[in-house]
Amino acid sequence: MDKVETTSSPIIDKQAVTKKKTATFIADLKALTKVGIVNSNLITTFAGFWLAVYFTNASFIANWDIFLLTMAGTALVVSGGCIMNNWYDADIDPVMSRTKKRPTVTGSISLNRALAMGVFSTSLGLVLLMLTTLEAALIAFAGWFTYVVLYTMWSKRKYTLNTAIGSFSGAVPPVIGWAAVDPGLHITAFILFLIMFIWQTPHFLALAMKKTEEYKAASIPMLPAVHGFEITKRQIVVYIACLLPLPFFMASLGTTFIIIATLLNVGWLALGMSGFFTKNDLKWANRIFIYSLNYLTILFLMMVLVTLELPFS
Structure with missing residues (x-):
């Protein structure tokens, strides 16, 4: 009896290849847009929007369309800035372990395509934010310009102050959220x-x-790479100490918020000062880094929780 030929295997193989390509593209897109950074910026954008609604006695439900435009616009602008950063840093990213697998390094996404994606994402994001308020769009552009031009293209490879310059861009998302409600x-x-x-x-x-x-190895003049760990540890402690008075300027959020925020600040400062007595600087740095992530999450979550009486009608 003759064997019956079947085409199921080629079809299955083709489907498998398609799925693999799709998964690879999604992974490359996440790496290119630095999805972790985008998500963290959206958290602070949401907090800014939420608090603006609260302080202006507005309704969150009545502003749901503005909220969606704000979140989408901010996500696109931040993504655009991250893509531009990857595009510009393609020459130094291969040197560092955490960046050497970026699609702009491996070639899975060409530099020309990355540049086009960065410009498109940024432009679309700014247009969406302009549909909220002009101020929100201008603040977003200022953050993008600082990150892409003043940080990535200018200061990152020249000055140890690059961290402070780049910090401006990371500080604008909550202001974008606020300005979308209250210019x-x-x-x-x-x-x-x-x-x-x-x-x-x-x-x-x-x-x-x-x-x-x-x-x-990448010739990036970060403070510890240029001036060593001791100066870096002093700078870390000074900056943490500068956070101490800020919760008291938000007294309208209530005593609970002030107490928790102050405890977070004091705990971080104590951990920072312990660095002067540690024998393992890298282990201490890792603790500071992990604490900072938890600090930000708890602090901004508290800002929302203490204002849950926000009217939804």
């Missing part, structure tokens, strides 16, 4: 900016300590 802003919006601006330096300096040898 006139409020002192709380500026305190949110200061919290994010100050928080980033100890966070990223701790990371730089962990990756010092890689930064040296």
